[in-house]
Amino acid sequence: MRFVLLVLLFFGSLDIVLAQYELRKAREFQINSLKSVDIVDFYEAKNLFLAYEKYSKGHVVVVLDSDGNILSRKDLRGQGPGKFDSSMNFLGFTGKGEVLIITPTLWMVYDLQLRFISQMRFSNPRPVFTSKMAESPVIFYPDGDGKRVLFVSYPSRSAVFSGLETLKNSSLVEMLSLSGESSFKVGPIAERPVYGKLDPSVFPMYTPIFSLGRKRGRINITASLDDEITVVDLQSKELVSKISIKHGDFDSFDEVPISANSLPVYPPYTLASFNHKLIALDNDLLVLDYFRAIPYELFEAKIADNPLYHHSRDSRYHRLIVFKGNKQVTGDLRLPPNAELMIGLPGGRLLMKVVDEDEEQDFIQYAIFDLVSSD
Template identity: 40%
Template structure:
């Protein structure tokens, strides 16, 4: 009888180890390309939002010294509109284009460091509003998705986050650890407030103030549910927050395939691997909200010093943040992590699409093409 109990207990322990040991979590999902389209452009075009009612993509075109065009593209790759709206004209903005996004009616939101503008699909200005901010952020070289939602129970509940995901909003601060990760503006109430204290992150006690330029929020907003999915560049948790109440709904642990920086105590600029002034460490990069309660975290793996040294010798402009070989995807649902690291197709994930799909900008560093290629990848169970 005792032997039977011991055998049963041993089987039970082994089952729990298999079930909960991160190294043995089995991937049950795959990414499969289901569609590809080309955009005829000599300039780089990055698509970051999608209006499903009209099957339109929204993004921006890099025009080098000429700045950035706001660009709208059909699903077949045809450019519908591409225009630079920065300038001194009555319908233009003067500052940096920080965020872009479709409204629920298909108009185009543009967020600068101090103004929110609403254009129609021909880029005719409909509204311009100045908003207050407790700190200006100026993105360079690209724009982030515009994150907005409606607070329930308020007469004018239109609300948006002023600091883009991935923006280094703590750079230059003497000590960011007493700050909040996000600043929120409610135009109807003419009010701003902050949420998500750094002090509530799981790594807080290990964070050194020297991280001010490399510690930043990584998030996405589900505006249909007024729900925030939040982590940081150096973190092992996705926090789900109800934006109506600003209360935490759930805290989901992340088990990265490799994230050595989180093992340091303290975590500081000195403890992060580097090559001269270039950081070689791992970072969380983006979060994507999918359908059926799924979400995906994209993170960048650490690159070994010797490998980076060889890469930089071949290409002085190389950085592993821009190398898809070092990007990985992890899938979650509300109960926890579903997969180990998933390899990403050779390119850059720019957004999620309805039907558990991802839009990937396909980039081949060995071939210089006179058009831009995008692929749509389906996430499905194997």
């Protein structure tokens, strides 16, 4: 099945550029589970997926083969070696093929059967506790030998700026050292085009979004309310490039300053548009997932029918934008019906979870899509 996406790009006063992209379904698979399972990483050497049960607050970890068969499953909630009660901020494979979990204060390693190997406590000056939003770790080995490690301790979309009166001295990403050395920050907010437009009332909603680049030692950074992606070399801490984002429909920028009063709300819910996820693919490609705003009357009708509804979880409001190198190469691309973008895969592929909330199923459906340019 193909989802053909014809895109017209308007770049200010520049000529219209016509680009054609396809999300071409490569294959699909099912996970036999009555509980929702979120895949967060892939280990190419052994074709394994790593996931967690979404409604366990991340304590139930699952190793799957490439067809979705469950190979290992373990509830890691508790106390003692290999157990934890705090939030699981990161879950992923290491380069050695082990399973790594990062909590706000613990670095925990397991084998592929989820048997406990080791753990280390690290100093965290600003621990962030999350719920049901673990993602693949952002890790960097500055010496290239695996002995010294730097990492981010909070996942994307964490409300790390809540309670601050200014973002003048804040950055989007802080790298910690497992060995207790000094941390460092990248992505200073004061240097971003949106900085002067942000009112303090939206600081809790202005959340970092980041992912490791495919090139060693690079990190891609944006934020929930932002119109730029910055690429930073973690070895030199220098800026590699700035990439402008031209959303098709991002009404959060319609009024300046951007404040809690300027954004549409249905108390206590915000109805605004936000950047959601940033994924690096092969061939120097980046994919931004953002969701559009929803009209007040429509949200009111939706939530009356389903009290748990929010448009951030509705594929009809999500759009993808593709970047190559330091340029945007598509406009808004629609997601396939009922799809949620999960992770990038080797070969320029995207893994999507497919959930039809109108149908009760005793399995979790996933699909893999090739992102193909026909230019």
